[in-house]
Amino acid sequence: MSEILAYGFMQRALLAALLVGTLCSVISFFVILKRLSFLGAGISHTALGGIAIGLVTGLDQVLTGSIFALGTAMSTGHISRLGKISEDTVIGIFYASGMALGIALISSFKGYYPELFSLLFGNILAVSARDLQVLALVLVVVMVFVIVFFKELLAICFDEEMAIAGGLPVGPLYMGLLATIGLTIMVSIQLVGVVLVAALLVIPGAAAYRLSNNYRSMLLYALIIGLSGSFGGLFVSYYYPVPPGAAIVLIMAAIFALVVFIKYYLEK
Amino acid sequence: MQEIVRAKNLTVSLGGKTVLEDITFSIFSGEMTGVIGPNGAGKTTLLRAVLGLVSVQQGSLAVFGKRGIRIKEIRPRTGYMPQRHYFDRRFLLSAADVVSTGLLSPRTLFKKIPRKNEQVKDALRLAGMENFFHQPFQNLSGGEQQRVLLARALARRPDLLLLDEPNNGLDFPAQQSFVALLRKLKDKENIAIIMVSHDLVSIAPAVDKLLCINRTMHVHGDPAEVLRSPHLDEAYRCQFDFLTTGGSTERWWH
Numbered sequence: 001m002s003e004i005l006a007y008g009f010m011q012r013a014l015l016a017a018l019l020v021g022t023l024c025s026v027i028s029f030f031v032i033l034k035r036l037s038f039l040g041a042g043i044s045h046t047a048l049g050g051i052a053i054g055l056v057t058g059l060d061q062v063l064t065g066s067i068f069a070l071g072t073a074m075s076t077g078h079i080s081r082l083g084k085i086s087e088d089t090v091i092g093i094f095y096a097s098g099m100a101l102g103i104a105l106i107s108s109f110k111g112y113y114p115e116l117f118s119l120l121f122g123n124i125l126a127v128s129a130r131d132l133q134v135l136a137l138v139l140v141v142v143m144v145f146v147i148v149f150f151k152e153l154l155a156i157c158f159d160e161e162m163a164i165a166g167g168l169p170v171g172p173l174y175m176g177l178l179a180t181i182g183l184t185i186m187v188s189i190q191l192v193g194v195v196l197v198a199a200l201l202v203i204p205g206a207a208a209y210r211l212s213n214n215y216r217s218m219l220l221y222a223l224i225i226g227l228s229g230s231f232g233g234l235f236v237s238y239y240y241p242v243p244p245g246a247a248i249v250l251i252m253a254a255i256f257a258l259v260v261f262i263k264y265y266l267e268k
Numbered sequence: 269m270q271e272i273v274r275a276k277n278l279t280v281s282l283g284g285k286t287v288l289e290d291i292t293f294s295i296f297s298g299e300m301t302g303v304i305g306p307n308g309a310g311k312t313t314l315l316r317a318v319l320g321l322v323s324v325q326q327g328s329l330a331v332f333g334k335r336g337i338r339i340k341e342i343r344p345r346t347g348y349m350p351q352r353h354y355f356d357r358r359f360l361l362s363a364a365d366v367v368s369t370g371l372l373s374p375r376t377l378f379k380k381i382p383r384k385n386e387q388v389k390d391a392l393r394l395a396g397m398e399n400f401f402h403q404p405f406q407n408l409s410g411g412e413q414q415r416v417l418l419a420r421a422l423a424r425r426p427d428l429l430l431l432d433e434p435n436n437g438l439d440f441p442a443q444q445s446f447v448a449l450l451r452k453l454k455d456k457e458n459i460a461i462i463m464v465s466h467d468l469v470s471i472a473p474a475v476d477k478l479l480c481i482n483r484t485m486h487v488h489g490d491p492a493e494v495l496r497s498p499h500l501d502e503a504y505r506c507q508f509d510f511l512t513t514g515g516s517t518e519r520w521w522h
Contacts, residue, residue, distance in 0.1 A: 033359070151381065155369040159355040162420070165319050165348045167340065167373050213404045215360045 004238055009125050013244070016127040017230035019135040020191045020200070025226030026146055027184045028205030029219050030177060033157040037206075039076060039178075041198035042091035044185045046072040046098030048194050051119050052105035061119055065194070066186035068098060073182035077175050122193030122245030124234065131190055138187045142180045149173055154215060191230075192245035200226070203252040207259045225255050269296040272428050272460040273318060277327035280310070280317050287313045290327070291485045295477075297427065300454050300461040302475035302491070304468040309482040311464040312351070315430045318462065319348060331428070344373060347421030347429045352414075352436055358406040363416045366405050367391050370423035387423055394457070395419035396449060411442035415449070422453075429453075431463040435470045447474040468495070 004010045031040050050068025054061030072094045080087040106116070118126060127135075146153065152173055156163045164170050181201070188197045208221035233248025240247075273295040280288040288310040295301050303311050316322045318331055320339035328335060332342045347370070361369075367388045368381055392398045395415045400408065405416060414434055421429055431450075435443045451474060454461050465471045472478060478494040480486045487499040494500060 033356075035356075148378065151369075152372060152377065154361075155372050158359050158361060158366070158369060159350065161350040162348065162355075162369065163372070164321060165343070165350070166370070167343050168377075169374070209360070212360055214362055214365070218360050 004235070009127075010234075010238070012127045012129065012132060013124045013234055014231070015132055016124055016135060016191060017234050017248075018227065019132070019139050020188050021227040021230030022223065023135075023139050023142060023184050024188055024200040025204045025222040026142065026219070027181055028201050028203070028226065029208070029215075029222050030146075030153060030157060030205075031181065031201050032205030032209050033154075033215070034177070036087075036181065037198075037202045038088060039073070039091050040181060040185070040201035042076070042095035043069050043072045043182060044189070044194055044197040044201075046094045047185065047189060048102035048120075049098035049100075049105075051116075051194065052102035055116065056105050056109040056111075061115065062186070062190065065119070065189060066182075069185045069189075070179060070182035072098065073178040073185075074175060077178040081171060081174075118193065119189065120193050120195050121243055122189065122191050122196060124191045124244045124248075125237075127190060135187050138183050142183060145176055145180055149176070153177060192248055196245050196249045199249040199252060200229075203249075203256050204229070207252075207256040210259050210263050225252065229255065269298060271296055272332060273462070274330045275327070276329075278317065278324060278329050279326035280313055280322055281325050282313065282322065286325075287483065288317070288481070289484045291481060292327075293479050293485070293488050295428075295460050295462060297460050298454060298458045299477065300450060300463065300475045301477045301479055302468070302471040303462060303464045303479045303481065304471065305466065305481045305486075307466055309466075311466070311481065312432055314481065315348070315432055315462065315464055318428075318430060319343065319346060342428075344375075344424055345427045347424060347426035349417050349421040349429075349431045349434055351432045357413065361405045363392065363397060363400040363403050363405055363408065363419075364388050366416050367419045367423050370420035373424075387425070388419075390425075391419040391423040392416070394422050394453060409442075410438050411445065414438060414442070414446055418446075418449070427459060429459050429461045431461065433465055434463060435465060435467060440470075443470050447471065450474070468500075 031037060047065040047069040051061045051065040053059070054064035076087060076090045076094060079085055079090045152163070152168055155168065156170055156173060160170060184201065185197055188200055192200060204222040204226035207225050208218045211221045212218035229248050229252035232251040234244055236242055236247040236251065237244035271294055276292050278288060278291040279286065291314065303314060305311050313322060317324060317329055320337065320343070331339050332345060334342050364383070368385060370391070371381055371385065371387060389398065389401070392401060395418045397412065397415045397419055400412065400416065405413065408416065434446060438446065450461060450463070453459055463471055463475065472491045472495055475491055477489060478491045479488045480494055480500055487494050487497045
């Protein structure tokens with residue numbers, strides 16, 4: 001343990017795992033309760049289009065990818081709120097279009113993009129002090145939003161029609177929730193990459209949902225599972241030649257499978 | 269008796285399509301009115317208009333004497349129970365948590381609602397569910413869940429209660445028990461109740477008045493008269509037969 005902590009890059013990686021694990025677990029709670037799993041996967045894949053723009057123009061790829069992720073989240077919410085097209089359809093179109101744009105740009109502007117692999121699959125070991133500052137800032141913004149509007153967000157997840165009838169500002173709160181999902185994806189891309197980030201938004205909440213009888217314990221279990229996966233993956237990748245992003249997702253998937261298996265036999 | 273809702277030649281359009289046209293009725297305190305009509309007749313839209321969630325194109329609608337956008341002001345005095353398909357039956361809330369969501373409004377933003385709120389306890393008691401305070405909502409039967417949702421609608425101590433297809437998915441004894449509870453509430457608390465249903469057999473015996481709509485208003489009045497009215501066949505676009513037993517009249521459709 002002390003050997004791991006001796007390295008500066010590992011200290012930063014552990015801190016990043018703590019921040020992203022907490023952030024994704026909290027957002028995962030709402031993603032599962034509001035049934036937004038496909039939205040999470042869609043937003044993260046759409047970010048590839050933004051990343052490709054960053055690569056070919058020389059702009060910061062995390063910034064361009066983030067703008068795409070945030071833009072997709074807000075546009076999906078706005079278009080589906082108009083009531084003409086379902087959320088699934090909108091995100092299905094954005095998902096494929098974002099990926100297609102990324103592939104088209106990267107293929108057309110032939111060049112050497114060494115950072116592409118880490119953006120696709122993440123590299124938590126390369127996290128800088130500035131990245132940590134951005135992560136911490138996003139965590140604070142998301143947590144303030146979630147804590148201040150927790151009861152309203154929970155009511156919207158449970159019964160949106162009733163929340164509207166009660167006079168709650170459902171539209172702005174829902175768009176705020178989508179923005180927090182977009183922001184979370186944006187900062188998590190560095191940890192596990194575009195391809196795997198959806199797992200962080202879905203697995204902690206999904207496993208916690210199976211384990212819980214009420215939302216309070218679900219939130220706690222989601223945090224435990226999210227942090228276990230983040231730290232566990234980091235340790236596995238330190239001792240074995242497995243990329244940390246993949247190790248994090250595989251550990252979370254193993255926890256989920258274990259939970260489903262145990263619950264199945266307990267309920268039999 | 270105080271007039272709670274008054275609609276006069278009410279017309280509502282959604283997305284350019286007229287959903288309700290020329291509807292006229294009044295609802296008074298301590299009165300239970302059943303709104304019946306086939307699927308797609310505009311029954312839910314009528315409730316949403318009373319809540320101020322959809323706007324009125326023509327005619328007038330007054331709730332507690334307020335009209336137009338001012339209807340929103342009376343939402344604290346109105347309890348609403350939307351259709352069951354709007355929510356997840358396996359959601360991880362306790363019965364008390366579900367009821368406390370009925371207290372949320374723009375006024376409660378940035379404020380904490382205590383877990384053992386007295387209004388929540390009272391609402392559960394009114395719905396006969398006081399012993400289910402900590403019970404997980406997803407473990408309750410369909411009938412018990414409906415009572416918890418009724419308690420949520422009662423949480424703000426409303427003078428007007430709007431129920432959208434409350435009997436859907438319940439077996440016959442649960443329907444009877446739920447309607448009996450509503451009648452008790454109406455008499456004891458002097459609440460005006462509007463209950464929407466596509467199933468006229470389940471609500472006709474329980475209500476004081478029936479309003480039969482299918483885009484336009486077909487018939488409104490005493491349930492026995494409505495059931496005998498030829499306008500009922502017109503609204504449902506099918507033929508009803510009478511079945512008379514021991515002086516009471518029942519009708520069946522085919």
